[in-house]
Amino acid sequence: MPPKSRFEKFLKPNDSLLTRVAAEVNLADINSNDISKDIAEIFLVARGEQGEKKTLVGLAAPQIGISKRIIVVDVMADGKGKVGDLRLYINPEIVWKSETDGEEWYEGCFSTAQVCGVVSRPDIIKIRAFNERGEVIEEEYAGYTARIFQHEIDHLNGIEFITHITDDAKLHWVEKEEFPDYRNNGHGGIGRINVRERSG
Numbered sequence: 649m650p651p652k653s654r655f656e657k658f659l660k661p662n663d664s665l666l667t668r669v670a671a672e673v674n675l676a677d678i679n680s681n682d683i684s685k686d687i688a689e690i691f692l693v694a695r696g697e698q699g700e701k702k703t704l705v706g707l708a709a710p711q712i713g714i715s716k717r718i719i720v721v722d723v724m725a726d727g728k729g730k731v732g733d734l735r736l737y738i739n740p741e742i743v744w745k746s747e748t749d750g751e752e753w754y755e756g757c758f759s760t761a762q763v764c765g766v767v768s769r770p771d772i773i774k775i776r777a778f779n780e781r782g783e784v785i786e787e788e789y790a791g792y793t794a795r796i797f798q799h800e801i802d803h804l805n806g807i808e809f810i811t812h813i814t815d816d817a818k819l820h821w822v823e824k825e826e827f828p829d830y831r832n833n834g835h836g837g838i839g840r841i842n843v844r845e846r847s848g
């Protein structure tokens with residue numbers, strides 16, 4: 649069999665692995681061949697999807713079939729199409745978040761196909777994680793970057809962004825080519841889709 653293309657590596661939206669809690673990485677294994685291979689794979693897919701259209705701002709390992717607590721986040725992403733600093737976080741945790749939800753903004757996901765929506769999330773978070781050398785990382789993020797971390801860490805807990813949406817009017821059907829405009833500018837897409845019937 650030929651090797652899978654990058655896009656085929658994304659699990660289909662109905663894959664049960666996407667709703668599973670991913671396994672913590674044992675710190676003693678960070679330098680193992682297995683974890684190095686996983687990390688290389690995650691970067692390969694993520695960088696590939698940052699290509700011409702630069703749509704990817706974050707990726708969680710389970711989305712490509714690796715059920716481990718590893719994510720990448722582009723900390724330069726501004727929600728307006730800018731990317732350029734994709735970083736790796738192992739066993740990331742949100743250790744503090746602001747009490748009130750920040751502004752709502754538009755999210756999509758490689759694991760929900762054309763289903764997108766408006767999600768309200770805390771505006772400021774502090775995270776704790778490990779880098780690929782096993783060193784502790786403690787950082788604080790606000791706004792759009794904080795949103796990406798929350799979205800990706802949710803994936804590690806088997807939670808997809810649509811779980812946070814209680815109002816069906818905030819769910820939208822967005823074709824792939826419309827997505828950058830939807831996410832960056834907050835328009836496009838057909839509202840009021842009944843996605844709840846589609847999800848298992």
Ligand SMILES: [Zn+2]
Pocket residue numbers: 756757758759799803
């Ligand atoms: Zn996602």
